[in-house]
Amino acid sequence: MNRLAREANIKIRMVPANSRQRRAAKKIRPTFLTIHSTANHSSSATAMQHSRALCRGAFSNRSWHFTVDQYMVVQNLPLNESGWHAGTAAGNHNSLGIEMCEAENRGQNHFRTWDRAAKLVAVLMKRYNINLRHVVPHYHWTGKNCPTPLLSNGRPGPKWGWFLSRVDYYYRCINGGKPNR
Numbered sequence: 277m278n279r280l281a282r283e284a285n286i287k288i289r290m291v292p293a294n295s296r297q298r299r300a301a302k303k304i305r306p307t308f309l310t311i312h313s314t315a316n317h318s319s320s321a322t323a324m325q326h327s328r329a330l331c332r333g334a335f336s337n338r339s340w341h342f343t344v345d346q347y348m349v350v351q352n353l354p355l356n357e358s359g360w361h362a363g364t365a366a367g368n369h370n371s372l373g374i375e376m377c378e379a380e381n382r383g384q385n386h387f388r389t390w391d392r393a394a395k396l397v398a399v400l401m402k403r404y405n406i407n408l409r410h411v412v413p414h415y416h417w418t419g420k421n422c423p424t425p426l427l428s429n430g431r432p433g434p435k436w437g438w439f440l441s442r443v444d445y446y447y448r449c450i451n452g453g454k455p456n457r
């Protein structure tokens with residue numbers, strides 16, 4: 277588990293505790309993991325840039341726990357605090373929000389971003405004993421087409437199934453070969 281967490285390369289850049297989002301947060305214990313993608317194709321829309329913008333309040337009331345790109349994961353919120361990302365109270369109060377970057381420029385590799393996110397999800401499943409069935413796209417809570425690159429015609433399909441199979445693979449790597457599904 278520690279090795280997989282190291283591979284995920286998690287940096288910490290917390291939204292300030294006195295920010296509007298954090299003052300409004302509830303104490304939670306996550307039982308779901310909600311996967312998003314940023315839908316921002318700008319070449320500068322990396323994990324660190326998103327986290328900086330989140331920390332200075334550029335996303336108004338929105339907040340989420342992790343931002344992932346092909347190089348790193350940035351943690352933005354404590355994992356026992358709710359974010360505002362799922363579009364429903366049930367989603368926000370029961371899940372951690374994970375945003376995957378879609379920056380497009382030379383050398384960007386979305387597969388590596390999705391693979392890094394899958395490693396992070398496996399580590400969090402293990403830490404909180406979360407079942408693979410509780411690894412859900414934003415779509416699960418509201419029907420939104422998110423994470424767009426992993427949905428098919430706006431719904432979970434073969435690409436989402438592929439992502440879950442990566443998660444399941446990494447989970448079994450850190451759980452003695454046994455799945456949690």
Ligand SMILES: [Zn+2]
Nearest residue numbers: 312313414422
């Ligand atoms: Zn989303």
